[in-house]
Amino acid sequence: xxxxxxxxxxxxxxxxxxxxxxxxxxxxxxxxxxxxxxxxxxxxxxxxxxxxxxxxxxxxxxxxxxxxxxxxxxxxxxxxxxxxxxxxxxxxxxxxxxxxxxxxxxxxxxxxxxxxxxxxxxxxxxxxxxxxxxxxxxxxxxxxxxxxxxxxxxxxxxxxxxxxxxxxxxxxxxxxxxxxxxxxxxxxxxxxxxxxxxxxxxxxxxxxxxxxxxxxxxxxxxxxxxxxxxxxxxxxxxxxxxxxxxxxxxxxxxxxxxxxxxxxxxxxxxxxxxxxxxxxxxxxxxxxxxxxxxxxxxxxxxxxxxxxxxxxxxxxxxxxxxxxxxxx
Amino acid sequence: xxxxxxxxxxxxxxxxxxxxxxxxxxxxxxxxxxxxxxxxxxxxxxxxxxxxxxxxxxxxxxxxxxxxxxxxxxxxxxxxxxxxxxxxxxxxxxxxxxxxxxxxxxxxxxxxxxxxxxxxxxxxxxxxxxxxxxxxxxxxxxxxxxxxxxxxxxxxxxxxxxxxxxxxxxxxxxxxxxxxxxxxxxxxxxxxxxxxxxxxxxxxxxxxxxxxxxxxxxxxxxxxxxxxxxxxxxxxxxxxxxxxxxxxxxxxxxxxxxxxxxxxxxxxxxxxxxxxxxxx
Numbered sequence: 001x002x003x004x005x006x007x008x009x010x011x012x013x014x015x016x017x018x019x020x021x022x023x024x025x026x027x028x029x030x031x032x033x034x035x036x037x038x039x040x041x042x043x044x045x046x047x048x049x050x051x052x053x054x055x056x057x058x059x060x061x062x063x064x065x066x067x068x069x070x071x072x073x074x075x076x077x078x079x080x081x082x083x084x085x086x087x088x089x090x091x092x093x094x095x096x097x098x099x100x101x102x103x104x105x106x107x108x109x110x111x112x113x114x115x116x117x118x119x120x121x122x123x124x125x126x127x128x129x130x131x132x133x134x135x136x137x138x139x140x141x142x143x144x145x146x147x148x149x150x151x152x153x154x155x156x157x158x159x160x161x162x163x164x165x166x167x168x169x170x171x172x173x174x175x176x177x178x179x180x181x182x183x184x185x186x187x188x189x190x191x192x193x194x195x196x197x198x199x200x201x202x203x204x205x206x207x208x209x210x211x212x213x214x215x216x217x218x219x220x221x222x223x224x225x226x227x228x229x230x231x232x233x234x235x236x237x238x239x240x241x242x243x244x245x246x247x248x249x250x251x252x253x254x255x256x257x258x259x260x261x262x263x264x265x266x267x268x269x270x271x272x273x274x275x276x277x278x279x280x281x282x283x284x285x286x287x288x289x290x291x292x293x294x295x296x297x298x299x300x301x302x303x304x305x306x307x308x309x310x311x312x313x314x315x316x317x318x319x320x321x322x323x324x325x326x327x328x
Numbered sequence: 329x330x331x332x333x334x335x336x337x338x339x340x341x342x343x344x345x346x347x348x349x350x351x352x353x354x355x356x357x358x359x360x361x362x363x364x365x366x367x368x369x370x371x372x373x374x375x376x377x378x379x380x381x382x383x384x385x386x387x388x389x390x391x392x393x394x395x396x397x398x399x400x401x402x403x404x405x406x407x408x409x410x411x412x413x414x415x416x417x418x419x420x421x422x423x424x425x426x427x428x429x430x431x432x433x434x435x436x437x438x439x440x441x442x443x444x445x446x447x448x449x450x451x452x453x454x455x456x457x458x459x460x461x462x463x464x465x466x467x468x469x470x471x472x473x474x475x476x477x478x479x480x481x482x483x484x485x486x487x488x489x490x491x492x493x494x495x496x497x498x499x500x501x502x503x504x505x506x507x508x509x510x511x512x513x514x515x516x517x518x519x520x521x522x523x524x525x526x527x528x529x530x531x532x533x534x535x536x537x538x539x540x541x542x543x544x545x546x547x548x549x550x551x552x553x554x555x556x557x558x559x560x561x562x563x564x565x566x567x568x569x570x571x572x573x574x575x576x577x578x579x580x581x582x583x584x585x586x587x588x589x590x591x592x593x594x595x596x597x598x599x600x601x602x603x604x605x606x607x608x
Contacts (some may be wrong), residue, residue, distance in 0.1 A: 093441055117506040170350070220429065221426060221429040222429065222430050222431055222432040222433075224384060224424075224430075225422065225424060225430040225431075225490075225493075226432070227384060227416065227444070227496070228382055228384055228416055228417065228420075228421070229416060229421075229443060229447060230413045230414065230415075230416035230417035230418060230444075230447045230448060231404055231413075231418045231443065231447060231495070232413065233409075240432050243432075244432065244433065244434055247434070275436045287605045293460075317434070318433075318434060319433070319434060319477040319479070320433060320477070320479050323477070323479075323480070
């Protein structure tokens with residue numbers, strides 16, 4: 001198990017290196033830069049531009065920039081944002097946290113609802129619950145997040161007087177003047193709609209997957225064998241069918257995090273959620289090199305960590321994977 | 329009174345034009361301590377007949393329009409869920425064709441045998457009893473094997489575990505549904521030998537399902553040949569093997585390869601179109 005963990009952890013390093021390298025290269029290929037915009041400003045002297053260029057290594061080829069960035073990045077110093085004029089680290093801390101909170105809540109909600117619903121739909125195949133949840137799932141899968149996010153905003157606006165849900169954003173304008181308890185409630189209120197939007201697609205996907213996995217394992221011979229031993233229906237379903245149906249779902253968990261993250265990018269932009277996604281978009285448009293690379297690497301990092309967790313869970317859950325290459 | 333008495337059992341799937349009568353008036357009985365073979369090709373209805381004995385065919389989609397299955401004098405088709413759970417394992421145990429599919433891949437074999445013990449002999453549900461059972465079915469070093477997962481064992485070992493699991497509840501009738509089909513020939517012989525020996529030691533009855541007439545003579549007291557949902561021949565094993573009456577039985581017997589004759593191609597059961605009127 002330890003060998004598995006360490007090997008898997010070492011695997012993540014080349015991934016992160018590759019992602020940062022490709023991002024740097026692509027950014028250098030794109031025409032123009034932040035300083036070009038700045039140089040159009042008559043109040044900024046050419047000397048200032050030259051000084052900034054030298055300061056941020058922008059006068060050197062992209063690979064020199066990359067290695068300089070990499071050298072400081074391993075010490076967790078991700079360079080400066082040319083646009084905001086502060087360290088990237090200071091800028092993204094809160095943003096990463098916001099994206100993490102949004103994705104994590106959507107993730108937990110999606111799995112908590114989808115797994116039991118999938119089980120119920122498979123066990124009561126063809127029933128009202130099965131058909132009803134299928135219809136809802138297909139709706140959830142077919143409506144793109146851009147649209148459902150807009151619909152959620154319209155819903156919040158329409159029900160402003162009755163429900164009082166905030167229309168976008170992550171906190172009220174009076175947030176800083178609230179008591180800690182009210183601050184918490186305010187944040188939760190702002191979370192509700194983005195989380196629902198983000199979770200809906202995920203929920204549908206997991207639910208369908210859980211249902212079809214369980215339908216497979218319910219027909220497995222070891223389930224018949226467990227029933228033939230005289231086990232009660234509940235034990236047979238939970239201990240034998242559901243337990244093995246979970247394994248393929250754990251593989252899905254890694255993808256699930258990836259989808260949530262890219263979904264979060266969209267939802268954040270539509271619903272004005274101050275997370276990594278919005279920051280990345282803004283940085284892209286402003287050609288804020290170091291900020292772009294860092295946010296992309298951060299997003300890749302979240303993804304890699306998600307996949308890593310999924311792999312560890314799968315190994316923990318499935319002895320055949322845990323013992324790969326080992327036979328007694 | 330016979331241990332098991334199936335009387336003109338009928339089993340159907342589907343309806344209207346898709347109606348399939350998988351079991352069509354099957355009668356068969358098994359006395360205590362007897363080994364009965366049920367022989368037939370794929371789709372002849374032998375497996376669903378065997379699964380019906382503990383009501384393991386899901387209803388729906390299946391239906392039982394007629395007949396009865398008397399197990400120790402009680403009709404299985406009329407039993408409540410609670411009664412069914414008591415006879416499953418308690419009176420009848422199953423060994424299936426594919427041991428690798430019939431063992432749950434995520435639980436250690438000891439755990440799976442223990443499950444059977446807990447259900448039917450809770451007082452004996454301990455490690456020592458599991459080890460004794462594994463020893464009984466001839467697994468070497470059972471103290472270590474108890475912590476193995478199914479995928480760490482060979483097919484033959486897995487089938488021995490299945491048998492140990494079936495025996496854990498001390499059943500009166502062991503139903504072995506093609507228990508050797510998925511195994512290679514030497515292991516087949518070992519498993520057959522084991523079943524014969526266990527039957528004597530534990531004085532159980534066995535219902536042995538196969539499509540290989542070559543192994544029937546080895547193990548069976550009596551033999552039933554099933555064809556298209558019906559029993560077409562029933563007699564003592566020697567009688568059927570020496571003087572087969574039904575053309576299907578004769579065809580099956582011709583399929584058993586012989587060491588004396590040198591043939592280029594093995595015999596096959598004729599295609600349905602090539603079967604004459606005497607088949608029905």
